[in-house]
Amino acid sequence: MPSALPDGEPVPPDGALPASALDGAGTRPLGFYLHVPYCATRCGYCDFNTYTAGELRSADGARATQEGYADLVVEEVRLARKVLGDTDREVSTVFVGGGTPTLLPAADLGRMLRAVRDEFGLAPDAEVTTEANPESVDPEYLAELRGHGFDRISFGMQSAREHVLRVLDRRHTPGRPQRCVAEARAAGFRQVNLDLIYGTPGESDDDWRASLDAALGAAPDHVSAYALIVEEGTGLARRIHRGEVAPVDDDVHADRYLIAEETLTAAGLAWYEVSNWAVDAAARCRHNELYWTGADWWGAGPGAHSHVGGVRWWNVKHPAAYAQRLDAGRSPGAGREVLTDEERRTERVLLELRLADGCPLDLLTPTGAAAAGRAVADGLLEPVPFRAGRAVLTLRGRLLADAVVRDLVD
Structure with a gap:
């Protein structure tokens, strides 16, 4: 954290x-x-x-x-x-x-x-x-x-x-x-x-x-x-x-x-x-x-982050401030953001591409799909899952995962 x-x-x-x-x-x-x-x-x-x-x-x-x-x-x-x-x-x-x-x-x-x-x-x-x-x-x-x-x-x-x-x-x-x-x-x-x-x-x-x-x-x-x-x-x-x-x-x-x-x-x-x-x-x-995979979780404790249904929030950092909020009957949340559909789509690509199961190609924009095709040609994505509709990193792709993700979310 x-x-x-x-x-x-x-x-x-x-x-x-x-x-x-x-x-x-x-x-x-x-x-x-x-x-x-x-x-x-x-x-x-x-x-x-x-x-x-x-x-x-x-x-x-x-x-x-x-x-x-x-x-x-x-x-x-x-x-x-x-x-x-x-x-x-x-x-x-x-x-x-x-x-x-x-x-x-x-x-x-x-x-x-x-x-x-x-x-x-x-x-x-x-x-x-x-x-x-x-x-x-x-x-x-x-x-x-x-x-x-x-x-x-x-x-x-x-x-x-x-x-x-x-x-x-x-x-x-x-x-x-x-x-x-x-x-x-x-x-x-x-x-x-x-x-x-x-x-x-x-x-x-x-x-x-x-x-x-x-x-x-x-x-x-x-x-x-x-x-x-x-x-x-x-x-x-x-x-x-x-x-x-x-x-x-x-x-x-x-x-x-x-x-x-x-x-x-x-x-x-x-x-x-x-x-x-x-x-x-x-x-x-x-x-x-x-x-x-973008499911729901509640993070309890100072500085903990939570996500429920596209709303993400985070608690105050210091244990004393955390205790004061709860003692006063208040949420310890320090701030939150309501994610747009586009932000949630982007986050799914960012996170699911790191998984061995990969991410569905239908999450990608036309520009991202074209980048995925180039990544297959460059040996960064596996060709067989790609033909089946998923983007899955190769071993070389894992070494360059951050760069691959940047291309796919553009």
């Missing part, structure tokens, strides 16, 4: 949505994202809306701290029930992210999940995920999470090399994420993901291969591999500006992506989104698929 918030029109004090956003709501999947904005320390590359204990002054109030936080999320879930009305909508996915959600007691995460279940109900096959840092859990904690109904967990591994972890300011030791996978299995988690980052300054191709091999050795169901993006204002960006570490160019990122694709595919994982691989269709992250 990026820390910067866009501009937008005001959100009504009660959070009410336009009637158009609720039309047909009962026929659309609904997910919940629950943001936990706390971290033990700030990683040098992180640009997310997170806070360490030292960054939250006592003057911010107890409700802004970890101890009172679960109650706030419960309040926003109850607000969501009021805003979305009485339509019978079981929740198909819940994703608790951060920050480091597992800094909170497992009982608090369970209470937040229970609020979603009590207010909306969970679908019988609901996917319930939490993110976790490897150093923030142990077997007892994982067993308690599983007892509260979490069935999927995502560990931030990032790298298997200690010198790479130091550049990223990660606190766990090499080997700990792999042990976490085994502990999660023993606790009964149905699916386990490992997050990796490539392109860290000082990382070599051999370092990256070692990280992939270490991750695969733990036999996760799912691996996410993201290129390191150095955001302005982060500690890592300042180190690069001072010349303490060298920046990494796009060619290196491309090489590392190809290594990931080759290694993960050989191990039996298939890509289903540009940065995500799974052992089979059942292991895909269904919550993220809601985002990529």
Whole structure:
């Protein structure tokens, strides 16, 4: 969740949505994202809306701290029930992210999940995920999470090399994420993901291969591999500006992506989104698929983003401001935008093209369709799906996904 918030029109004090956003709501999947904005320390590359204990002054109030936080999320879930009305909508996915959600007691995460279940109900096959840092859990904690109904967990591994972890300011030791996978299995988690980052300054191709091999050795169901993006204002960006570490160019990122694709595919994982691989269709992250296919989700927590029926909004960033809004009986929404049909079409192209299933060609304008034809000739889109009416990226197209998308949405 990026820390910067866009501009937008005001959100009504009660959070009410336009009637158009609720039309047909009962026929659309609904997910919940629950943001936990706390971290033990700030990683040098992180640009997310997170806070360490030292960054939250006592003057911010107890409700802004970890101890009172679960109650706030419960309040926003109850607000969501009021805003979305009485339509019978079981929740198909819940994703608790951060920050480091597992800094909170497992009982608090369970209470937040229970609020979603009590207010909306969970679908019988609901996917319930939490993110976790490897150093923030142990077997007892994982067993308690599983007892509260979490069935999927995502560990931030990032790298298997200690010198790479130091550049990223990660606190766990090499080997700990792999042990976490085994502990999660023993606790009964149905699916386990490992997050990796490539392109860290000082990382070599051999370092990256070692990280992939270490991750695969733990036999996760799912691996996410993201290129390191150095955001302005982060500690890592300042180190690069001072010349303490060298920046990494796009060619290196491309090489590392190809290594990931080759290694993960050989191990039996298939890509289903540009940065995500799974052992089979059942292991895909269904919550993220809601985002990529433009479904409905409610994001609870400071800075969290939501989307329902073509209306997108985002909450105030700071935990204290978030608490003050809810304590006053007001929506924590900071701003929103009502998407036009053209904006929704464009977003579908932007997001669905990143999927292995691709996007329907009938989403494209005549100019975009012509660009798609050229992309097939250039080896950026697969020819067989194209003839069947879909735009699907080739491996080379995945390396140039942003450029392909720009051409197709023109």
